[in-house]
Structure formats: structure tokens, C-alpha cells
Amino acid sequence: LSNWLYLGNFPKFCPAGNQTQVSCLRGECSNHCYMTPQHVKQLPRWWKVKVMDLGLLLSSKFLYCLLSPPRYWTSLSNLVASLLNSVRSIASLLLLLFLFIIIFSLLGMQLFGGKFIFDDMQVRRSTFDNFPQALLSVFQILTGEDWNSVMNNGIMAYGGTSFPGVLVCIYFIILFVCGNYILLNVFLAIAVDNLADAESLTSAQKEAFEANVNEVKDPYPSDDFPGDDEEEEPEIPLSPRPRPLAELQLKEKAVPMPNASAFFIFSPTNKIRVLCHRAINATTFTNFILLFILLSSISLAAEDPIRHDSFRNQVLYYFDIVFTTIFTLEIVLKMTTYGAFLHKGSFCRNYFNILDLLVVGVSLISFGMQSSAISVVKILRVLRVLRPLRAINRAKGLKHVVQCVFVAIKTIGNIVIVTTLLQFMFACIGVQLFKGKFYSCTDLTKMTEEECKGSYIVFKEGDANHLQIQERRWLNSDFNFDNVLSAMMALFTVSTFEGWPQLLYKAIDSHNEDMGPIYNYRVGISIFFIIYIILIAFFMMNIFVGFVIVTFQEQGETEYKNCELDKNQRQCVQYALKARPLMRYIPKNPYQYKVWYLVTSSYFEYLMFALIFLNTICLAMQHYGQSDDFSYLSDQLNVVFTGLFTLEMVLKLCAFKAKGYFGDPWNVFDFLIVIGSIVDVILSEVDESEDSSRISINFFRLFRVMRLVKLLSRGEGVRTLLWTFIKSFQALPYVALLIVMLFFIYAVIGMQVFGKIANVDGAQINRNNNFQTFPQAVLLLFRCATGEAWQEIMLACQPGKLCDPESDFEPGEEYTCGTNFSIFYFISFYMLCAFLIINLFVAVIMDNFDYLTRDWSILGPHHLDEFKRIWAEYDPEAKGRIKHLDVVTLLRRIQPPLGFGKFCPHRVACKRLVAMNMPMNSDGTVTFNATLFALVRTALKIKTEGNFEKSNEELRAIIKKIWKRTSMKLLDQVIPPIGDDEVTVGKFYATFLIQDHFRKFKKRQEEYYGILPSKKNPNQNEIELQVRSV
Template sequence: MGNTNFDNFAFAMLTVFQCIQWRMDRCFIWMNDAMGFELPWVYFVSLVIFGSFFVLNLVLGVLSGEFSKEREKAKARGDFQKLREKQQLEEDLKGYLDWITQAEDIDPENDEDGDEEGKRNKTTSTRFGKTASMPTSETESVNTENAGAEGENAGCCGSMCQSISKSKFSRRWRRWNRFNRRRCRAAVKSVSFYWLVIILVFLNTLTISSEHYNQPNWLTQIQDIANKVLLACFTCEMLVKMYSLGLQAYFVSLFNRFDCFVVCGGITETILVELEIMSPLGISVFRCVRLLRIFKVTRHWASLSNLVASLLNSMKSIASLLLLLFLFIIIFSLLGMQLFGGKFNFDETQTKRSTFDNFPQSLLTVFQILTGEDWNAVMYDGIMAYGGPSSSGMIVCVYFIILFICGNYILLNVFLAIAVDNLADAESLNTAQKEAAEEKEKKKSARKESLENKDGDKGENDRKKAIEAKVSVDEEAEEEKEHPEPDEEDEDEPEVPAGPRPRRMSELNMKEKITPIPEGSAFFIFSNTNPIRVGCHKLINHHIFTNLILVFIMLSSASLAAEDPIRSHSFRNIILGYFDYAFTGIFTVEIFLKMMTYGAFLHKGSFCRNYFNLLDLLVVGVSLVSFGIQSSAISVVKILRVLRVLRPLRAINRAKGLKHVVQCVFVAIRTIGNIMIVTTLLQFMFACIGVQLFKGKFYRCSDEAKQTPEECKGKYIVYKDGDVNSPSIRERHWHNSDFNFDNVLSAMMALFTVSTFEGWPALLYKAIDSNGENVGPIYNNRVEISIFFIIYIIIIAFFMMNIFVGFVIVTFQEQGEKEYKNCELDKNQRQCVEYALKARPLRRYIPKNPYQYKFWYVVNSTGFEYIMFVLIMLNTLCLAMQHYGQSKIFNDVMDVMNMVFTAVFTVEMVLKLIAFKPKHYFTDAWNTFDALIVVGSVVDIAITEVNPPEIDPTGPPTSSEDSARISITFFRLFRVMRLVKLLSRGEGIRTLLWTFIKSFQALPYVALLIAMLFFIYAVIGMQVFGKIAMRDGTQINRNNNFQTFPQAVLLLFRCATGEAWQDIMLACLPGKRCDPESDYNPGEENTCGSNFAIVYFITFYMLCAFLIINLFVAVIMDNFDYLTRDWSILGPHHLDEFKRIWSEYDPEAK
């Protein structure tokens, strides 16, 4: 592959680094084409799972923790500074008060008047200050009554009224003005006015979204008229609000300021277009910005309102990060220009787009590398510019790796760290707001009752205090009723030592209660005491019956995966069809027994009142209906057969841990609803702007020399690889881009792929080259248009998508905490107690025999450990020195070195066996691991010496392990793992390993859910896209297809990592050639593929990229919180350290 291979250690490191970054297109080709290994996919898939999902997310965990810690420090510094200033102010005030007191002795008469006036001024200024400094995202959430009333005097009409004499006319006019303003204010604040504005916004949205390429003239005219009418309506709304609220109160609201800006922009645009100063496209983007008005709906949607407020708070933190990001991009752009400016022209047959030839282009290329899309292709170009991989040009890859690590890992992960931190704050804010609102309501109702009986300021204050006290007492009493203190519960049983142990809900419910037979008759015949019904109840709740059904679910799922998607009438499918009948019969009997036990659906506790039971019924019903309609030509039957893949979901109802994870996912989806709405609205707005900018402009001719559809006819000559001796004649055709902005739906699809970072540079350069509607491209025609894509990526991909991920993380952490809702200990205390309860004493073997003790003393000494550490490092270095095409002498030296190291490690094993005796030696897992490696290495040397490899003198020199397909030399590589054992003596690495292991322990059910998702989508893919022909040069090829279950799973794994998923989706759309062996009718050769591909791939990508893979992040960040918090707080890792050190002083654990 030229630049990417495993020929030596440096190249292998670079290749692995790319695979970890999900550059899976190349990895999957290597995976399938790798020679000399069976099952190479195991290597690549495990590399991505461990490297990408775990190790890289540890970086995120560290960053997130460090960010929140620094933020807390900054907040503490700010609070301290404020306290210092307050103390200083009090000291100054004390000096002034002393001075005033002396003055009071001289002039006691004016004291009262002056004091009252000061108070009055202070009150007024405070009131005005509060009103002015209250920016809000909701339109009328400010106290506009007071502000408006003050605005009447101090605002727009105050000065005029003072200048007019107090005549009868002016009084009447003022009264009429005041009356009208109150009426207008009441109207503006009414719900009907709010909904009227929402309807206008909706109509405005509809008008803008109806624009598309090649639209008829009458639609354009309607859009223009509607635009002017709606602009007039929004202008009237703005003027009425200004009049009723007063200018001061109007501009307090953030939305009102935004409204004013949009309306003024719209008026300016209309005037400029009407006077023909500017073309309608010029500022038509302003029309799209009006769509942001739809956020007005947040006024009556509290949770969405809080989310918008949280996003605006995040913006403040992110503004400084964006500045840092911009400086970072500028620095690397200038450096890139110095290194690679004008050097990417080594291949004259291709025009490189991602170059460093000028400053704007350099900025774009650095930004592309930051997003991670095709960064390796740019790196290869950089290496080739300096002479290729065989020269010293390889050194330039350092520039790209540093840029990628600093930008992508650190700076872009800080976006997510900020998002998680702000969302966690927002969640606690939401809870606090709810509590405050409830308390306010209680106070309000209590105040109303008390005001009926009494009056007076003093009395009111006393009542407020009494009510507050009463409310707090009532709440405490309620809490005590709900959650009685553990002390009271455990008073009768003081001898039980496990009293304070925090018990998980899963532990509490370990002995699961069997649901009793509900009241009411089953099928109107069998009463709840009927012996048949009681027998059915016993049968379905028997553990053997439950386990048998689980086995049948697994077998039926396996039969679905084993089906042949190409030849539907093959022998295999016929046999599996009979099995299908059997499984469906078993599941039908099970459902009948359950309905017999619990009843069908009329009474409480019946079978159909449970959602999971309904899922069972749907799956079995679908199978029965598909048997009833046998003709496979009917499309309904095909859909029903696809729905059979829901069978594995029946296992959820039977595996409690899995059920808990699924419920968590549903809670997360429900919580994520708001962020989905906000993201979709922003995406929709950008799509509308994209339609305005690019509709009909992505058309081009296959012959780049032709610019219009009229010119693009006939044939043209293409020279393969620029060789004039190998010409080929091709037909010209006028075609559109696969992703375009011709209408809003196409634009949203194109922008969604951009937000996933897949293939966005290609779309960007098409936009830059775009010329006019239905006209071919011009190279670098509009470079400035790239700002649209950069803003979109920053707002949607960097910010909103990270908020989305943050929501998943915060939601899952909250769900985890809910499990301990009745526990008074915090999470860290619970972990400490659980660790202490589960901890086992650590025994250290010390031999009594003096000779044996000498050996024990040597192998346990620090010097011996350091010697072994150096030897392992040297062994690792020898393994890393091996390379492709090494000489025979080098081979012989390596073999000798291998023997030496194997002998040394054998001596170490023997010494340890003498020191510890076999019984104690093998109790340590690391020693067993060492012994396995040594035995493997000895066997390897023995086999190599008995059967020396044959070396062909004419061919390239080969290394000793090339002779066997999977050589036992693989064991040598595991010696490197011993470095982990030695490095784990450092506290930092030990904590990392602790996190790694804890994260693994938390993932079995999450992994099961991921496996289930992959299974369902793989089987659907086989059923729907399995017949598409495999052709090299397309995305559906021998390495990438849906024709077998393992291939379908690997293809989905590639999509889950995000690699070229949109190209695979395009390759599965209708009109694709069918596989020659599939059973299609004559004339239907090109009818394979389906529009369902769009729904299939987008839903799969969203579920994987935004929800499932983020479970890894959530688990790791959850287990990582103790790594970055205050180390003075006792944690389970401290107890682990204590246990280890205690064993040194108490070796026999007495």
C-alpha cells in the first residue's frame, strides 16, 4: 500500500494510529486481503474496540475531569476576590459612617429627610438596575409591568409630556395613551397573541422551505408576496410590543433584540431588492435567520427553555475556546505553508485540493485535518512531496500527527468537556428550579389564605417566615415518612454488621417475586383458582421453562442469521423454513399459556398491559401472518419477513440486567428529545440557507471542459493515468452531485453527512467551485463560501453534537445514581464500603527454609526487578527491529538474541519456582502469564530448530516466522505485556489500569445491547440489500457486502466507526445491479437496492455514533471521576493501596 504497511516498526505504528482514528477504509481492505493469517479481522476489530472506544476515551475522561477541576478553582478564586472586595468596601463604609456620625451630631434636624430620600433613590436605582441587567431568552419573562409603568414616565413620552402644559387636552391624551398601552400590553402577553405569532413563524418557515431548484414561476411569485406580507406582520408585532412595553422594557429581552435585528434586516433587504441595488439572493439569507424565531415556543416549554439557557451559558465558555482554536489553526496553517507550500504538485495527472499553497487554502486544510476527515490522505501527499516513504520524507508525518493529536484529541475534546460540565450544572439547576417553583406555589396559596384575614407589612413578614418554616418542616416530615432513617430500622438488630451497607436495587430484588395470577377470569371462562390456570402459572414461572424459551429465542435468531439472502429457494433456506415453523409454534404456545395465566387484556395485570409482552405478541404475530401469505412476490410479505428480526428483543424481557440497560436507553432517548428538536431546527435553518446559496449549482459534465447541458453531448477521450498511448472513448453526460442542495430535504441529508465529518471536503470543494444554476463548475470560484461550512461544523458538529453526547453521558450517570436513591451515602462512600466488604486479605508467601529464603529475597529485591525491566525493554527493542526484507545475517542474530532472552526468562521462572514453590507461584496471575510465555517461546525454538525454514536464494529474504501461517512466535510478542506489570508500580498508571478494569466490569449488558443492535441491523441488511451484486470499484464489493452474516456485521462495524457510511448508503439505493445468482425475473437485472437504505443507515449511524458508543464514554467518565478529583478524599483506590502496603507488614494476613 506504499505509505501504509506493517513492514517495520515505524510503519506499523503509523498504520495502527490510523486504524485507531477510524480510517477504516484501508484497515478493512488490509483485514480481508492480509496474507498468512487466519481471521485477521479479530486483530483489527479488537484494535478499534480497545484503541478507539477505551484508550482514546480515557483522554476525554482526563480532560473532562481537569476542566471541571480548573473551573472550580477559578470559581473559588473569583469568590475569594469578591469576598476581599466586600471586606474592603465594608472597611471604607465604616470610615464614611464614622464621618457621617460626627456630622449628625452637628445637624440632627435634616437626618430623617435625608435618610428617606437616600432610601428612595437607592430603591429606584436598584429596581432600574435589576430590570436592565436581566437578559432573558424568553420574550416576556421580565417584570414588564413595572418597567413599562416606569417607561411611561421616563421612557418614550416622558419628556414630551413634561414640555406640554398641564391642559385638559394633555391630561385626556395621557389617560387615553395609558389606557391603550395597558390594553396592548395585555394583548401582547396573552396566549392567543403568542400562538398567532407562532402560526406566522410556521407560515414563514413553510414559505422558505418550499423553495427548490427548477420551481415554477407562480410559486416564486407566491413566495415573494408571502414574504412581504409576513414581514409586514412581524414589523407590526415589533411596533406593538415597543409601544406597549416601552423601549427600555422591550430591549431587555434577548429575543426582542433578536426580533428587532431580523425585522430591520428584512426591511433593508426588501428595499435594496425593490430598488434593484442588490440581487434577491444577496441578503436572502436574512429570511432564513427568521426561522430562529421558532425558538419562541420555549416560552411555554420549560425544559426546552432551560436547555436554551444552558446552551447560551456554554457559549460563553466556548467563545474563549474558539479563539484558542482559531489561533491554533493560524499557527499550523503558517507552518504548513512554510513546509508544503507549492509542493503538492508531484502528480501532474491530479489536481490536489487539500494543499498549503496560500493562506485561505492552508486554513481550510488544517481545519479538515482537525475534523479527522481524510487527514491521512493529506499526510501521504506531504510525505510524497518530500520524496515518498522510502526517503527521509517520512519525518514530515510528525507535523500531521502533532496537529491531529493537539487539535482533535485535546482542543475538540474540551468542547465535550465544557458541554458535559454545563449540562450537569443545568440538570441540577432544573431540579432546583422545580423545587423552588413548588415552594413558591405553596407560599403563594398560603399567602392568599392569610391575606384574607390580616393586613400590614409586619404581619405579612411574620407570616412569610411562619409559612417557610411550616413548609420546610412539612417537607422534612414527608421525607422522613418516605425514607425512614436506617438507624431506626436497624435498632432491633444491632448484631448485624452489614447495616450501613448500601445495597443496589439489583441486590435487593435478587429473589424475584413471581407475579401472582390476577383477579378476573381468563377468556371469560377460567377463574383465578381454576386448576388449569394454576398449572399454567406454575409452568411458565418455572426456571427450566424460562431458560428453554431463552434457548429457543437464541436458536431462532441464529436461524435468521444463517439464511441465504441470494437464493431464497436454496436447500438451506428450505430446512431453516421448517425450523421457523417449529420455533413459531413453540412461541405461540408460550404466549397462549401466558394469556391463559394472566388473561388477555381486559383486566389489570393482564398479558397485553405490559409493553414487553406486546413486543412478544407482535413478533409472533408477524411470523404467523407471513406463514399465512406464502407468495413471496407480495412486498407486504417481504416487510413481514424483515420484521422477524425483532425476535432477539424478546430476550430483553427475560434478562433483567439487559432490561435495566434498555430502560436506561429509553429514558435517555426521552431526555434527548429536547436537544434533538434544537439540533433539527438549527439543521433545518442551515439547510434553508444552503438551498438559497447552492440550489441547482452542483451540476457538472463528465467532460470537465464543457460548462452547460447543451455543450455536454457526444463523446470525449480520456487518457488512463495521463498516458497518451492508452486512450479510451467515453460518453459525455450531465449529472448532479449525489449530495446536493436542490431542495430542503436533500440539503438536510447533505448537511447531516457533513456533521458526521464523512466526505465533507468533497462537498466543500464542489460548493467552492459552484458557478450558476445548471452551469458547470469553475475552479476555486467562490472560496469565501467555505465560511458557511465552517460555521455549520462549529455550531452543529463541534457544539450541538457534543451537547448531544454530553446529554447521553449526564443521563446515564443520573440513571446510575437513581439505583441508590434510598441511600444516604454518596457514590464515593458507597464504593469505599463496597470495596471494604468485598476485600480479601492479601497474603505474601515468605519461606521458612534459609536457602529458599535467599532465592525469595533475590527475586523480590528492587534490583532484580530493574534488571528484568531492562531485559524486557531490550527484548521489546529486538522484536521492534525486525522488518520486511531483512538479511540472513540479521535473521541469525535475531534468532540468537531470541534464544538468549528465552534462556534468561526461563532462569527467572526457575528462580521464582524455587523461591515460591509451584503452589504459591501459580496463585499469582502474572506468574502464570510469564510461565505461559516462557513455555511458548521454548516450544517455538524447538520447532524452529527441528524444522528450519527453507529460504529461497532467488526471492526476497524472509524471516523465520514466515514459514508457518500462525507461528507460535506470537507468544514472544506477549513479553511486551510484562512491561504493563512493571509500569503498574507507578501510581498514575495503576489508577489508569484500575479505571480500565472497572470500565470493563460495567459493560457486559451494554455490550449485549450493542450485539443485539448489530444482529438486528445485520439481518435486516441481508434481507433487503443481500441481492446487490458485488463489483470492484463500488462500495458493495467482495470486502464489503450483505451476502453473509459475518460480512454484514463487519460492514456495520465499519459504518458504526463512521468510515464512508454515506457512500455505502448510496450504493444500496434503488437501480443497482442484482447478483447473477439471485432469483430475479427477466428484465429485473437492475432493480436491486431500496430507498429504505436512507432510513436504515441514518438510524443505525445515529443509534451507534450518538447513543451506543457514548455508553463507553459514559462508563469511562463515570469510573474516572475519582482520578481527577481532590486526592485528599478517601476513595476505593486508596483502600487498595492500603491493602497492598499492609500485606508487606502482615505477610500472613493475620
């Protein structure tokens, strides 16, 4: 509509349409006011309609779209309500952010006001010359867009990287870290917290609605229809609650053959059909098809997008025929087995099968089409790479990630609608403000299109001696607000923070329609962009990230929804079952023991920590252009530190011997670093003495820096973080596999669609950034996934681009490469990567680091490593057994929540052991896994209530179901079966407490009566009461 209005074709109808729409809304509000007793509450809506006539900025077109639909869409209405609650919640945060910006703006004015003027005579827009400009510059740094250029200007304003210019970076780093990493991420936390309320409200309304529907549609109980019981699936009596079917099946079962005939020819008992069913469900056949899917994908990536008639493409063409034939044969066999599409369970009743049929059909059609344009449909064959998703049930982690992606896509539907409405609203405002105002002449002295004609002189590189004559051209900005679609496109790039300062300053310089820019003509218009960035980029776009994280965590909890153990309990129990004791070598030789005592002392650890720290300082002091004396001193210090670390290695080898030393992974790492450092020293001497250019020592110098990693082995907190970080990589490979598939599909499509665009130096499509080969396409997509100038690459793939000289274009078609498909291609890829797939990495890491924000008193897997280290002191040979008398002292040395702590009294510790189901062997020892399992079970209250024997049997059944490979010997150790009259540590300490209490009672009686109480003493009942209390 705005296009027609701008072109002059819609001047009369637009006001009439506006008035009609306003009248309809007024009538609706009047209806609400007169039909509702509390019609006064409807007055604000009436007022909103009256305001619509007051200005073009609040026209009824977009307000009606924004206000009307949520009222009739329950889940969307709840989401809008939660977002409004979020706005109220972030009011104080916005105030804090505003004060933060003001403080740094004033500080920036004091530091850099009037100092961004350099010899190159270029005009810097991001300056601190006045307060409004300082506000914009600080806000730009908060968004992270081109903030390093502003920092570089600040450093150069103070004389460059030398002192004191290098100190300027402190201002920008503090501003960026505190603003971007801390304040802005609070938006995400507040939004997600309010969205959880919206989801819970929607779920409650859905449950109420389903209850009402069931009450109306099914007034009779199901028990009145006994025939329905025959269709129920039998339960698997492994545990009190059934597990999800996906977790119980380790292998994909063969799909049964339908009872109907196939093609009206093959009956279910037909030998050919039975043979086809047996063939397609064989593991060999499935692996064979997956292999050819992989090979066909490789052939697609290997095609030459420029020279279609090249020898490589001809060879790949025949391979393509083979692949298509095999895939066609596969579909024929499946259709013969399951039928085509008429009956239930047929081939075309499955979405994955329809995808296979579509891809193979396109491949067959492409063979009959010789036109180069129609050959683009062959790209759809790459969809066959999605076929391995059938094996997701065999890879549980991949299934979890894929489910998270699909659920996240369905979950963010309402967010997409609300964001699109807001985007449309801001786009309409932008059209009213900036339509036709982003035009400019290449000669900035000309203000109109009529004046922008002829030639003008340009001083090349600012040199008056190098003149160049250029033609004047009247050009529009690549991103403009001439119509709603263009405005939404421009605002989307702003929401990604890519190139938004350039668009902002074009808006500030905009004058009138069809007029050129005037420098800083209306600075106040920047409020439009600031409000848009805060509302959309800071708030709504973070909602996407929040939904991915929350959905991933909810999917993780859904996995254990029907299980007796939650996620934390399962992780702790798995650790207790699979953990093995550590071996701690203690030498018997007195001299060796002295060395062992030295290297294991805390003083020795502090000494090595100090040496590593000093070595780090020496490495950090090296710089370009250093003097020969400084280099000589640095090399000598490196030799000294290498000698000291070598001495540490020799002492530890003497103390632990080879087996004990190399049994610790950190010692192995230290050994490799020392060997690499020794080789570094030797090669440095050889390189200086013989001037050998064949030996590169740069690789071995890396071992000097790797000494810093040794600091990770110091400190319990650092070890816990490192352990959790490594644990996060268990799920990351599945996320990485999804990303590889996404990059592969988009890379092959990009090669076929944009591969013919010529490489031009200075343009975005150049020899280092293009779609002409598969590796280059992947690198270009990786750059787009990070968001770096992705919009410029999209513009470089628009129609009218120069074709590669070696491509098969006709004469006169040199500038026919590129397509409008690039808009959908790049936006969809950026949305999938930046807002969905890439953030799964964040979700996986946050899911593993949740203990940092969880109550420390709740036992988690990160607490269990302490048990292994302290157990080794009582069991240095790692036999897995210690005396039962050592259990109390062991647990008092372990901090809560796993142990009792050193401040726990001995008697209280004994009482707590009474409640533990810790089996004790006949020789008076307890085992490693049984002790750890009992501690985990007690701390997390896993089957500790009710009947003791029944709880043990239920827990045994759960362990058998979840950890099917657990040996019965280990299971009997941690949970003795019914019938074994095992003596537990709890029973032993209960007897000990009773005896101790009885002795104290007898002592009190002796002190009171002066003699031992007789058997007929009337206080016998008191003894029984005391024993019972214990």
C-alpha cells in the same frame, strides 16, 4: 417550498408569504414593546425582524422556527440559554483554536508549499500552496477526515518513507493529536458543564411548578383522609431508609392473576386458568420460551436472502411454523391467565406483551401471504429477540445499562430539537447558496447541459496510447442542496466528517445554477462549512456524547440515592469485606534466603527493567529486507535475552518455590512467556536446519513482543491504571450484549431488504462488503458503526441498483434492487451506534477512571491495594492477624488518605487510633478485614458520629441488606454486635496515652516540688482535667 420555487411553480406566493410572516412578527414585537414598561429591551428583537428583509440568507422562514418555540417551552428555553452561555465560554477556546490553525497553516506553507505535485498528474485539493488553502487543509486534518492521505502526500513530497521524508509525519501527528484529541474535546467539557446548569434550572422550575399544582389541587393535608393509609406499601425494616425495589428482589415474582374473568369464561378460580397461571410463571417454561426465541433468531439469520425457494429456506420455513406455533400457544396461555385487554392487569395492558402479540401476528399473517414482497414483514419477528429483556431484573448490570439508554433517549429530546432547528437553518441557507449548482458534465470542458452531449475521448490511466470513447452525461452530485431535505441530508454527512472535503470543494467550484464547476471559483464560501462544523459537529454533536456520559453517571448515583452509602463508600466497603491477605514467602534456609533477597531487591527489578527495554529496542530494529548478518545478530540476541529471562525464572523458582512462585499471576505470566520464547528458539533452529514448512513459528514469536507487558507490573501508578481498566470490563459485557442485539436486528433486516443487490467489483456493495450472508452483514454494519464511508454504502443501496443474477427478478427488472428505506436504515443505525450505544463504552471507562480527576485526598478503591501489600510484610504467611503493637508502624508506612504516612509523629498516630473502632482479639492481635474496614470507615466517615452502639447496628443492617451473602463470622469481626464487651485498639491506645500523660505529669510535679505529690495535693483537679482532655 424551495423545490417549488426552483421549479418555477411558486414565484408569486413566496414573496407574499414572506411579507405576511414578517408583518406578523413585527406586530408581535410591537405588542411586546407597548405592553412592557421596559420596551427598550425589546428593540433588539425588532431589529432582528427588520434585518430579515435585507437578504435571502436570513429569511423569516427559519428564523421564526429558531427564535419562537424556545420562548414558550421552558426546558427548551433553559437549554438554549445554557448553549448561549456555552458559546460565551468557548469564545476564548475558539480564539485559541484559530491561532492554533494559523500557526500550523503558516508552518505547513513553509514545509509543503508548491510541493504536492507528482508524476501522476492528479490534482490535489488539500494543499498548502496559499494561505486560504492551507487553512482548509489544517482544518480538514483537525476533523480527522482523510488526514492520512494529506500526510502521505507530505511524506512523498520529501522523497518517500526514507530519510528525511519519514520526519514529515511528526508535523501531522502533532497537529492531529493536539488539535483533534485535546483542543476539540474541550468543546465537550464546556458544553456538558453548561448543560448541567440547564438541567438544574429545569428541575428547580419543575419542583416549583409541582408545588404550586399540589397547593391548588390538594388544599387539604393527606392526614385528613385516614383511608389512604391502607393503600400504602409496607416498608422493609432493614435499614433507616428503604432501598429501591429492584435491588431487594433477586428473583422475578409471579404476576398475580386479575380478579376479573378471562374471555368472559374463565373465572379466577377456574382450574384451567389456575393451571395456566402456574405454567407460565414456572422457571422451566420461561427458559423454554427463551430457548426458542434464540433458536428462531438463529433461523432468521440463517435464511438465504437471494434464493427464496432454496432448500435451506424450505427447511427453515417448517421450523418457522413450529416456532410461531409455540409462541402463539404462549400468548394463548397468557391471555387465558390474565385476560385480553378489558380489565386492569390484562395481557394487552403491558407494552412487552403488545410487542409479542404484534410479532406473532405478523408471523401468522406472513404464512398466508405467498408474495415475495409481502414476505418482508417476516423481518418483524426478529423483535422477539427483545423478549429476554424481561430478565433484566436478574442481571443488575444489564438493567443499569438499559435504563441508561432509555433515560438518555428521553434526555436528548431537547438537544435533538435544537440541533434539528440549527440543521434546518443551515439547510435553508445552503439551498439559497447552492441550489442547482452541483451539476457537472462528465466532460469537464462542457459547462451547460446543452453542451454536454455526444462523446469525448478519455486517456485511460493518463496514457496517450490508451484511448477510450465515452458518452457525455450531465450529472448531479449525490449530496446536493437542491431542496431542504436534500440539504439536511448533505449537512448530516458533513457533521459525521465523512466525505465532507469532497462536498466542500464542490461548493467552492460551484458557479451559477445549471452551470458546470469552475476550479476554486469562490473559496470564501468555505466559511459556511467551517461555521457549520464548529457549531454542529464540534459543539452540538458532542452534546449527545456528553448526555450519554452524564446520564450514565447520574443513573449510577441514582442507584445509591436511597441508600446510606454512596457509590465510593460502597466500593470501598465491598473491597474491605472481600479482600484477603497476600502470602509473602520468606525462606528459612540461609542459601535460599540469599537468592530470595536478591530477586526481591530493587536493584534486581531495575536490571530486569533494563533488559526488557533493550529487548524492545532489538525487536523494534527488525525490518523488511534486512541483511543476513542483521538477521543472524537479531536471532543471537533473542537467544541471549531468552536465556537471561530463563535465568530470572529459575532464580525466582528457587527463591519462592513452586507454590509461592505460581501464586503470583505476574509470575505465571512470566513463566508462559519464557516457555513460549524457549519453544520459539527451538523451532527457529529446527526450521533453519531441516527446512520444515509444516512448523509455523510465527505464533511463538509473539512471545517476544509479549515481554513488553511485563513492564505493566512495574510501578504503582501503572498497576493502579491496569487494575481500574480490568475493573471496567465488569460492566462492558452488558453494553456489548446491547450492541450484539442491535447488530443482530439490523443485520437481519439488511439481509432481507438489501440482500439481492449484486456484488460489483469497484462498487461499495462488492464481494467483501454486502448483505448476502449474516456474517458479511455484521461486518458491513461494523464498518458503518465506525463511520468509514457509511454514506457511500447508503447510496449504494438506493433504488435502481443491479440485482444479483441468482435472485428471483423478472425479465427487465435487472436494475430494480435497492430501496429508499436505506436512508432511514443507515441514518438510524449510525445515530444509535455512533452517538449512543458505542459511547456507553466511553461512559463505563470514564465512570471507573473518575479517580484521575477526583481529589486524591478522598479515599477510593484504588488506594486499598497498598494495604494488602504492606500487610503481607507483617503477616507473610497470610494468617490474617498481626500484633496490635504493629498497627501504628503499619499505618505510618501506608500513605494517606488510607494510612497516616511516614511523616506522621508516633504520638499523633496513637491519638488517631483512639478514634477508630478497630476490634482487638483476646490474644492481642487484630484481623486483616477488621483493620481494613476500620480504616475505610474512619476515612470515609461511615457511621462515625452519634451514639456508637446505634451507629454499629445501623451499619450492620446496611451490610446485611447490600451484601446478603456476608457471613456472620466476618460481620462480627469487623463490627462486633451489641453486648460483646470487646476491647478495641482505640481503647488500648487511649489507656496508653493516659498512662503516658500521667507519667509526664508526675515527672513535672517531681521537678516542681522535689517530692511525689500527696493524695491531698490541691492539684488533683488539674490531673482530672488533663486526663479528660486526652
